Amino acid sequence: VTEPVDQLDGTPVAQTPASRLAAYIRGGGVIVPLLTALLAFVIGGLVVLITGHDPIATYKAIFEGTGLQWLFPWVTGPERETAALNLQQTLILTTPLILVGLAVAFAFRAGLFNIGGQGQYIVGSIAAVWVGSSFAGMPGFPHIVLAMLAACLAGAAWAGIAGLLKATVGANEVISTIMLNYVALWVGVYLFSQGGPLQNARDSSLPVSNDIAEPAHLPVFWGDPVLQGLHVGLFVALAAVGIFWLLLNRSTIGYEVRAVGLNPEAARYGGMNVAKNYVLVMAVCGLFAGLAGSLDVLGWQFRLATNDIQISQIGFLGIAVALLGRNTAVGTMAAALLFGGLLSGTSQRNLDPTIFEPQLASNLTTIIQGLVVLVVSADVLVLGMLRRGRGLFRRRRPVPEGEA
């Protein structure tokens, strides 16, 4: 029997490109991510400039679209009210980004590259919309919890497929998670399209799901519920950040996950079940991403259209969020706020179209997202050199453990 090898790079299954990356990526502090983001924004600004727009005005308009100036005490009056509305949108978008970011980050820490956040998010939102629109007459709180649980389980099961394939036959998780994204997308479109099994019961001409039962809507704690105020899902996402940190840094599971991520061979030698860890890690990732789907559905979408499923990019943004956040809990949270702001600042609703066209701006977001990932992929080199340099001068001192 031959040792299963990774299909992309031919190394034994245990050693993935992601595991090498994870080993480097823990260092570098807060400076490197800040420089990364800055560089991406500067290059994005150049793109804006080349195509005949004013980058400063554009970024200013995008910033105003995020509503972050609400934090400045000198902004008052109607300006402050608009800022509050915009900031609510930013935080609504930050909520799922935190969770899909965690879904990618957790995998990275175990040396896996989860590109399947999008698919896991989709199956989570499908499960949540199904549970949330069924069981009419159920009291609100248990209904919400049930819908979230269903979403978590669906996401975990979906991601678990990739983990299982990796653990048993060595199928590369990069390819399998990408494929699972497309399968989830088409299954979702099938379910809610005309004639689909979960399509709207009242109007058979609309390719949307049933509506979430009124009591199962997540309560809004800031802003007007009618105007899409900020729902309590944000606190669920923040709690998930805490759980991520505890799970990774203060639990046996987390210890094993990190050990497998740093050096799978050593972990195996140390008696850990690497294969079991792969399945477990992917399931946890899917759980986070699935939860993200449920928060969007229960918090502000309240129904799922086939179109929503087809244009959603939240899960892919999770990759940039996690990488920029250095795969740590706090970093992911901060990066999610950055991209949440970018998303809401470039949205049709918040960006002033006389300064910059929102459709262009959303593509600018994708460019910035790509640049961030590109720069992070290369700063591995910078960090590697830093580390080697450090090793030369302070050979005795152990490399400090990365904090999450």
Add this chain to the structure above:
Amino acid sequence: VNAKRIGWAGVVLGAIAWYITLPPVLVRTPVPSILLALAAVAAGVATTRAGEQRLGRGAVLAGAIGAIGAVVATKSGVANLEKVFVWSALLAATLRFATPLLLGALGGILSERSGVINVGLEGMMLMGAFFGIFGADVFGSWFLGMLAGMAAGGVLALIHAVFSIALRADQVVSGVAVNFLAAGITGYVFIAHYGDQGTPGEVPSVPEIKLPLVKDIAFVGDAIGEMSLLTWMALLLVPLMALYLYRTPAGLRLRSVGEKPRAADSVGIGVLRTRYLAVVASGCLAGLGGVYLSIALVHSFNQGMTAGRGFIALAVVIFGAWRPYGALAGACLFGFSSAVAQRLPAFSESLAVLFQALPYVMVLVVVAGLIGRSRPPAAIGVPYVKE
């Protein structure tokens, strides 16, 4: 009798098991098919026992698919079957869908044989798709559009090459990054230039080759009598690529760089230069696949139109064990599943939507190693550092 023959016989039996229930044979009972499928499975087990595990599993799988396909076919109406399984049209559609996959996969083979993982094929294809139609529109010539599309794919590949070769970035992450970049750049220029109107309808497109004599032959004429120039080019590239890889010194050098870069370096082969050339060439080929999509197949562009075809091309590379003829087989397999999916609305509109997922499920089955795993180039994914 050698195990390989038994294995192949099993695969063929599995195919026949399904085939006899489809037009024009149309056996209306599943019994003979199931017997044939059982024979296929038995042959597969025997082959596996004899040591040919990969082929054996393939035969078992062929038997299973044959049995399932036959049962489904005998349960469906003859009229529907005749609407879906028009073999000449299916073959033509298979080649149409296979073309971009094949071009992308041939590019992927070049890059990966040189030791660089290319997850960026998707983005390179997307660049080709947009800049192909953009160039054809601006220059008023499909040929210049094709060159523009290939160049755009090549430029994106160059970014991937600089990061993964010179900066020694993680190749998978860098590949994912260039995919995002391509999505952003093509979407941005598309909106900036065409706005809400979309690409114009009268962009020059790649000509179709009409074979005068072949066109009149009954079956063959419908299947290959009228194919795009690019389909022919892709098919022609397969033997050329095989020739290059296995029969020329340059091909040997490329392979040596992907297998043992240190050894290649020590005999004076420029490892980094070879890798740069291979990655850029792979971007040009993937770009050509994109050009085919936009100005030969659908004659328009919409954002993200490659829809994962670049990733499927990557799966085709793996399926084909990094060999050109293997890639041809893989591309035809996935092309066929797309072709069937496209014709299934005859059965049910909503189910047809679900069948859009079929090619992706097939890739999952393939990477799960149900058809067997193959050995990638030894040095793939490892940045080379000169001593």
